[in-house]
Amino acid sequence: xxxxxxxxxxxxxxxxxxxxxxxxxxxxxxxxxxxxxxxxxxxxxxxxxxxxxxxxxxxxxxxxxxxxxxxxxxxxxxxxxxxxxxxxxxxxxx
Numbered sequence: 445x446x447x448x449x450x451x452x453x454x455x456x457x458x459x460x461x462x463x464x465x466x467x468x469x470x471x472x473x474x475x476x477x478x479x480x481x482x483x484x485x486x487x488x489x490x491x492x493x494x495x496x497x498x499x500x501x502x503x504x505x506x507x508x509x510x511x512x513x514x515x516x517x518x519x520x521x522x523x524x525x526x527x528x529x530x531x532x533x534x535x536x537x538x
Contacts, residue, residue, distance in 0.1 A: 473532065475529055475533060
């Protein structure tokens with residue numbers, strides 16, 4: 445499997461689908477599922493992030509704070525799921 449495939453970038457002609465991320469020490473253990481992307485999709489996402497950074501950096505601090513608090517709430521809601529993922533990723537669980 446090519447490095448770009450492991451990172452979720454689709455091979456030529458392979459577009460639109462899902463990929464599974466597995467634990468390297470236990471390849472049968474799926475730790476996540478994510479959307480496939482071509483190199484062009486990745487470039488498009490990076491360009492969009494760069495484009496909208498100029499907008500985001502002008503957002504008032506109070507609004508930025510609200511967005512970050514919402515993100516923190518989502519992480520708290522999913523803390524056990526995220527904890528399991530980190531544990532599997534770094535081989536903490538036995």
